[in-house]
Amino acid sequence: MAEVTQPNSTFPRPTFFLLTGIPGLGSAQGWLTLIFGPMYLLALLGNGALLAVVRIDASLHQPMFLLLSMLAATDVGLATSIAPGLLAVLCLGPRPIPYAACLAQMFFVHALTAMESGVLLAMACDRAVAVGRPLHYPILVTKTRVGYVALALVLKAVVIVVPFPLLVARFGHFRSKTIRHAYCAHMAVVELVVGNTRANNLYGLALSLAVSGLDILGITGSYALIAHAVLRLPTREARAKAFGTCSSHICVILAFYVPGLFSYLTHRFGRHSVPKSVHILLSNIYLLLPPSLNPLIYGIRTKQIRDRLLEIFTSRKHKL
Template identity: 85%
Template structure:
């Protein structure tokens, strides 16, 4: 039985929320499954293939490719944390999600986003050492250090994101049980709260600036060092080859941060000028586009992965 409203038109803490998907689109939002469905399928197949390839091929078990495997695993988790529910809402219409499941989804979405940002920073540092100090690279960047770095990134993400669901769980009353969103984003749930949400707003802003801001500064600094090292190389061919080793990573960075930055700016500063359906659509694209594109980018632009995939497909064709 649904909880009845209080006399002041608020609800006690609900046993479930109702996700509506993209508000304003109604039944037409079912057509968006033709966009997000293939994106999720690409994320599953592409990242799964990369993880399998790194696992079975000993020549790819090097720091650069282990970081790529960490990125692929993060992408798989990020896409899976929202895509099944998103597709269900778009195709079947508004659906209930248990209160506890909503908080769990909130945690995983934000934690995995933080991990992905951190892995991109680690990959930028890896490329900076590879280009700037190639002779010392095998000593400075080892498989063990990569493992410790990824573990530290995961622990950091857990530590800084745990307050999100805890800050929401302290509230006892809500204006409504309907979330005008396709997944349980932190601010989408906070908008329903009856009470002082200043702590939630400030922590969300501080976390965005601390995580993305620091990671972007670190990536920018790493590529500043890379550019300095590349420009010191004697020939144009050597400079092109050195820069080519970073091209895939640059594309992945742009695919992750550009939609994310646009989504963040529209939410913080364009709430009265950018229609809410556009903002929610952008937030979903931001979480699904990088997991779908990253395997394609690395598969096409990284020679070792491209050659290994061609060998596998050629070998399979020769068996038939």
């Protein structure tokens, strides 16, 4: 289905692009649905269950669990922004995506990624206050302030990511209509445009460093404060309990940033030594792994949620 292009041929702005999935894998792409399909299903069911539990249990209407709900909603949106199209490409082969839909997908993928990073920072700050100033926690961290944080994170994600589709939309000609990727990633589309893409490249790099870099610094600072407060506690049991309240969040942070950092480093520094198929595979894993793991981590390691889920399933079993 991909068009045959001459070395110096160009196209006016296309009405659609053609997503190829993961180039170089051929028919083996279909087997990846056995990995990405369950990951997407787990992201939907797991995060949906978390949202439902927090919604119906009034005792969980606390700032920590409201932030967890924010993370779960972001995970559902992030996974849904790429998984249906990804699975369609892997099962059916290259598929067209309208130009406007491509720009919309580009916006939502990058905005929700920025949103997820921001929520993880907010959760780290929440834990820092809970451990460092437990007596003042109910006064400093309220449901109203969590609502303001949620609004600020949404506005930030929109403002910083809107330039991505706008910077692409200014180009009127493209070298090809075929995107060698599984979704409309910003740089994958920029590779096709005819013109000076310096602004796109610089903004993409600046945004990656500013958003992830600043959020990681904030998370590191929050956990430095947590460690300082925990080490001042008088007993080993108290220190273990304090660290235990942060363990789930630490696992979620690692699940989000480690694959992302690995994907970023291989893209920036291993562009010529690492096959393109590996770059694309890593980028998809980076976007789908955290949404599928986060509900498992919080469902298993957070006692209130675990107990509530067991109570719901046990009561339904008795009714049956």
